[in-house]
Amino acid sequence: MxxxxxxxxxxxxxxxxxxxxxxxxxxxxxxxxxxxxxxxxxxxxxxxxxxxxxxxxxxxxxxxxxxxxxxxxxxxxxxxxxxxxxxxxxxxxxxxVPAVKPAVEATRSGVVGVLATPGTLRGTLLRDVIERFAVPAGVRVLQAVSTELVPLVEAGQAQGARAREVLREVLTPLARAGADQLVLGCTHYPFLAGSIRAEFGETLTLVDSxxxxxxxxxxxxxxxxxxxxxxxxxxxxxxxxxxxxxxxxxxxxxxxxxxxxxxxxxxxxxxxxxxxxxxx
The missing domain is CATH 3.40.50.1860 (Rossmann fold)
Structure with missing residues (x-):
């Protein structure tokens, strides 16, 4: 080759x-x-x-x-x-591999959020890395899922009002539970970083692979x-x-x-x- x-x-x-x-x-x-x-x-x-x-x-x-x-x-x-x-x-x-390890290493609150698609949450890969890195460290991992965010990014609307509305809906429970790290469990989600920061400021540190x-x-x-x-x-x-x-x-x-x-x-x-x- x-x-x-x-x-x-x-x-x-x-x-x-x-x-x-x-x-x-x-x-x-x-x-x-x-x-x-x-x-x-x-x-x-x-x-x-x-x-x-x-x-x-x-x-x-x-x-x-x-x-x-x-x-x-x-x-x-x-x-x-x-x-x-x-x-x-x-x-x-x-x-x-979902970036759970660096999120676990960086958390100060002991609570990490994962924003993912239904497919990623259904697979064993995310569960495996949680068991390997979060559980031994005593870190709580909270999961959020949306079927709307990927199509919004594909449509060029990652910074639009609907994207921010969906993010507010799915991530507010994680922020209220004390999450200080957010693992972006889909490659579309880094393009939502501006919208996430607009809604949550520096509350959530974004981590991807x-x-x-x-x-x-x-x-x-x-x-x-x-x-x-x-x-x-x-x-x-x-x-x-x-x-x-x-x-x-x-x-x-x-x-x-x-x-x-x-x-x-x-x-x-x-x-x-x-x-x-x-x-x-």
Missing amino acids: SSAAPIGVMDSGVGGLSVLAELRRSLPAEDWLYLGDTAHMPYGARPDDEIRELTNRAVSALHARGVKAVVVACNTASAFSLDHLRARFELPIIGL GAAVARHTRRVLEGAGLLNDRDDAGQVTYLVTGSAEALRPVIATLSTENGHNGGHIPSAPPEAPRIESIQT
Whole structure:
């Protein structure tokens, strides 16, 4: 496998762009194929077997285009599909783990919140990390769920009135119970950071997996001898299973944002994103 091959990144939609931003900071010389399965978004409320099948089809599409590794930048897909994918494909498959460990280490109140999709809460991955890190530390983990937030981000309304209303509804009980850390258990949720802060100020410190996944991806590629050692910056090609034109303005906006502070990604190309519609 060539070190010059691109790295694949997949998500059910555009939420994985928050992970892609961290990956590009950590690995600026790499080329990327980002696949958003927007025709089947959101994954969170789908049956387990369907989530696995959709994830398999997306990774198969990236594999067919010659990627050297795949980052499953979707908490729900990671919760149900990683073992299956690693058994099927002979290339590095990197998934997401909810960032419970750093939240547990940072909490001062002893109460941590997790904002997730129904699928992530249904899977075993979140339960496993809670049992491994929160329970031994005596930290209480409170969970919040919404089916509305992912579609709002996909529609470019992460900073809109309805997003703030939903966040107020689902997160107020956590804040009142004393949570001081909020684990963002979906890659769409870093794009809601501005709305969360507008509603809760500094009450909740936001924690996600993006930077940790980027560091782990770099270690995996180094270990496999697959790091691209060129000097110039890599490029991104975006693949979507829905309408490319409908998503172009959303991708153009989110691909140049850092979900946590709204700042620009230094490596983001200034030109319009290259987006292609595909079937998986």
